[in-house]
Amino acid sequence: MKRLFLAVLFFAVLIALWEWAFRAKIWSPVLLPAPQQVAEYLKTTVTDGTLVQATVITMRRLLIGYVIGLIGGLPLGLLTARWKVFHDTVGTLALGLQTLPSVCWVPLALLWFGQTEAAMLFVVVMGTLWSVVIATDTGVRHVPPIYKRAALTMGSKRLHIWLKVILPAALPFIVSGMKQGWAFAWRSLMAAEIFVTILTGFGLGQLLHYGRELSAMDQVIGIMLVIVVIGLLADKILFSPVERFLHRRWGTNP
Amino acid sequence: MRFGHKTGSVTEELALVSPSKLAIDKVSKSFRSRAGTVLALDRVSLNVAEAEFLCIVGASGCGKSTLLNIIAGLEKPDSGTVLADGKPVTAPGRERLVMFQEPALFPWLDVLGNVLFPLKLKPNLTKKDRRDVAKYYLELVELTRFERANIHELSGGMKQRVALARALAPNPRVLLMDEPFAALDALTREQLYGDLQRIWKSRRKTIVFVTHNVREAVCLGDRVLLFSPHPGRVQEEFVIELPRPRDLNSVELATYASRITHALKSGAQFEAATAT
Numbered sequence: 466m467k468r469l470f471l472a473v474l475f476f477a478v479l480i481a482l483w484e485w486a487f488r489a490k491i492w493s494p495v496l497l498p499a500p501q502q503v504a505e506y507l508k509t510t511v512t513d514g515t516l517v518q519a520t521v522i523t524m525r526r527l528l529i530g531y532v533i534g535l536i537g538g539l540p541l542g543l544l545t546a547r548w549k550v551f552h553d554t555v556g557t558l559a560l561g562l563q564t565l566p567s568v569c570w571v572p573l574a575l576l577w578f579g580q581t582e583a584a585m586l587f588v589v590v591m592g593t594l595w596s597v598v599i600a601t602d603t604g605v606r607h608v609p610p611i612y613k614r615a616a617l618t619m620g621s622k623r624l625h626i627w628l629k630v631i632l633p634a635a636l637p638f639i640v641s642g643m644k645q646g647w648a649f650a651w652r653s654l655m656a657a658e659i660f661v662t663i664l665t666g667f668g669l670g671q672l673l674h675y676g677r678e679l680s681a682m683d684q685v686i687g688i689m690l691v692i693v694v695i696g697l698l699a700d701k702i703l704f705s706p707v708e709r710f711l712h713r714r715w716g717t718n719p
Numbered sequence: 720m721r722f723g724h725k726t727g728s729v730t731e732e733l734a735l736v737s738p739s740k741l742a743i744d745k746v747s748k749s750f751r752s753r754a755g756t757v758l759a760l761d762r763v764s765l766n767v768a769e770a771e772f773l774c775i776v777g778a779s780g781c782g783k784s785t786l787l788n789i790i791a792g793l794e795k796p797d798s799g800t801v802l803a804d805g806k807p808v809t810a811p812g813r814e815r816l817v818m819f820q821e822p823a824l825f826p827w828l829d830v831l832g833n834v835l836f837p838l839k840l841k842p843n844l845t846k847k848d849r850r851d852v853a854k855y856y857l858e859l860v861e862l863t864r865f866e867r868a869n870i871h872e873l874s875g876g877m878k879q880r881v882a883l884a885r886a887l888a889p890n891p892r893v894l895l896m897d898e899p900f901a902a903l904d905a906l907t908r909e910q911l912y913g914d915l916q917r918i919w920k921s922r923r924k925t926i927v928f929v930t931h932n933v934r935e936a937v938c939l940g941d942r943v944l945l946f947s948p949h950p951g952r953v954q955e956e957f958v959i960e961l962p963r964p965r966d967l968n969s970v971e972l973a974t975y976a977s978r979i980t981h982a983l984k985s986g987a988q989f990e991a992a993t994a995t
Contacts, residue, residue: 615823618791619837619889620813629836633827715826716871 498683503690506683515672520691523658523668526585531650533586534593535643541594542601542639543627552602559598567592567653571660582665588657592649600642604635637711644704651696669695728844729851732890738925739803739814739892741767741790746799748785759785761950762799772919772926774940776933776979782951783929787897790927791817803893813837815893816886820901822878824870830881831857831866837889856884859918876907880914887922896928900935909967912938916964933983937975938967945979947986954986 480500486492487499510516545556570591571584578584608631616630632639658670669688676684712718748760759782767773775783788794790801792811801808803815811817816837824833834853838844844852857863860880870878879899886894900908916939919926930936936943940959947954957979961971 609823611819611821611823612825614793615817615819616836617793617811618813618815618817619885620811620840625840630825634825636827714829714869714871716869 495680496682498686502683503687506681506687507690510687515667516691519667519669519672520695522666523654523670524695526582526668527589527650527654530586530589530654531593531647534590534646534650535597537590538594538597538642538646539601539639542598542642543605543632545598545602546605555598556602559595559602562591563595563599567649568656570653571657574657575661580661584661585654585657585668588653589650592651592653593646596646596649597639597642600638600645601635604638604642605631607638608634637715637717640704640707640711644700647699647703651699655692729848732841732844732848732852733855735923736890736892738770738923739767740769740805741893741925741927742800742802742805743767743786743790744800744802746786746789746796746801748782748789748794748796758950760789760796761952763951763953764799765944765953767925767927770923770925772928772939772941774928774930774936774943775946776930776936776943776983777946777951778948778983779931781946781948783946784897785951787817787895787927787929790893791815791895793817813840813889814891815895816889816891818879818882818886818894818896818899820898822870822875822882824878824881824885826870828870829866830862830868830870830873833870833881834885834888837885841889853884853888856888857881859887859921860884860914874907875903876911879903879911883915883918887918887924891924893925893927896926898930899928901930901932908935912967913964915939920963933979934967934972934976937961937972937979938965943979945982945986955982 483497483500487494487497491497507516541551541555541559544551545559546552567588570588574584574587574591578587612630612634613626616626621630654668655670655673658668659674662671662674669692673685673688673692676682676688743763743765745762745764746760747758747762749756749758751757763782763786765773775786777783785794789796790803790808792808792815795809808815825836828836831850831853834856835849838849838852841849854863854866857866860883862877862880862884865873865877870881873881882899900911903911912935928936928939933943937959943957943959944953945955945957946952957975959975961969961975965972
């Protein structure tokens with residue numbers, strides 16, 4: 466309760482400072498709108514559906530791309546951990562591509578796929594995939610060999626060992642890789658949406674882009690706030706519960 | 720219940736199985752290292768009777784753990800055979816469960832989950848049967864209160880007791896123990912000697928117990944085999960004729976232990992003399 470109160474107080478003070486800066490006219494109101502103007506913008510766009518629709522479009526792109534990245538990344542990571550051939554080939558490729566900032570995929574995606582949903586999806590998948598491959602690979606390599614030996618003597622066989630021993634044992638690594646993949650995917654999608662105008666749907670990035678074009682600072686700040694809140698919520702709803710479970714089970718410090 | 724014939728299976732599952740007879744015949748195993756080929760086991764032959772508690776003692780690197788792994792089926796010998804009840808051992812299996820020096824418990828499962836793990840691999844058991852069986856063994860190692868605990872919350876001794884319950888759960892014929900108490904403090908260890916003797920008596924298993932602790936071997940074993948290193952061989956055999964339960968601090972036990980320690984040391988001196 467006290468923590469919640471402090472957090473609320475902190476953000477109230479931030480907004481108060483903002484309001485003060487606006488009233489003191491330090492910057493032109495075109496560059497720094499009042500908190501109220503931003504709130505107005507958010508209210509209007511929520512009511513007329515623009516914002517909700519943009520959020521839905523963005524989240525759909527993100528989730529579909531992310532899930533594809535996971536479905537591809539997990540087995541690839543298992544392959545690279547299991548066989549040297551895959552480690553030397555796919556593993557090296559993954560390591561190289563993971564160091565590539567995912568924004569760098571945008572020009573290529575545009576040339577390959579044009580102004581389409583596929584370009585968006587491609588960028589998100591590339592943001593997710595390599596992180597997941599590398600995390601899975603590292604996780605599996607860190608599984609103490611004794612787990613496998615113990616499972617073998619209990620009558621566990623190949624597939625059972627992979628599913629019931631190696632995969633859960635590697636879970637802490639895999640989850641942190643999934644989290645990193647999520648962060649990369651989210652950043653690259655925003656970059657892609659700002660760069661690419663797609664007629665099949667306006668996402669949050671596109672709203673942000675048009676906010677700049679129209680010099681509508683209330684829109685720019687409003688959309689940025691929405692993006693921050695989505696990031697926070699994803700962390701709290703998707704990853705925090707899993708991480709809490711892992712910390713409790715493994716006895717690691719949160 | 721629809722599967723009427725399964726109602727009796729918990730009793731069936733908990734019924735004593737006949738312990739195995741092991742025959743190890745001229746088993747050799749060598750490892751290649753940078754220093755060259757090391758002969759870990761040199762034509763080792765030994766027999767373990769049904770429900771016998773056999774202890775193997777030797778300095779580190781004498782091949783005793785290798786032999787245990789071969790009996791378990793985790794490693795293959797270069798030559799020689801291992802027979803369990805007349806059948807050759809070719810792969811690991813739940814007839815011969817292993818307890819390692821590390822508890823090797825799975826941290827993603829709680830205590831009950833760990834004991835359930837081998838039971839889930841046994842066919843023809845309902846969910847309820849498995850839970851009943853697991854709970855029976857947790858009671859046997861006196862950890863019923865901790866069935867929902869996470870592994871990292873347990874002490875070292877408790878972890879090994881969970882590992883023991885997990886090894887006993889699928890009702891194996893043989894228990895192979897590789898220095899399971901080496902990492903524990905003396906008091907906990909002594910308590911576990913008591914537990915292990917009590918459980919061995921009530922569950923009737925053939926046990927092969929590897930250790931470098933001579934007093935531990937004398938306290939637990941019907942028979943103690945002394946292994947000599949480089950190459951690993953059976954150097955000497957001691958039959959321990961002491962009544963059970965044995966007191967680790969008794970004079971009789973100490974007498975046996977000093978005899979074996981003496982033999983162990985003379986073996987080491989012999990080795991040093993031949994090496995120079």
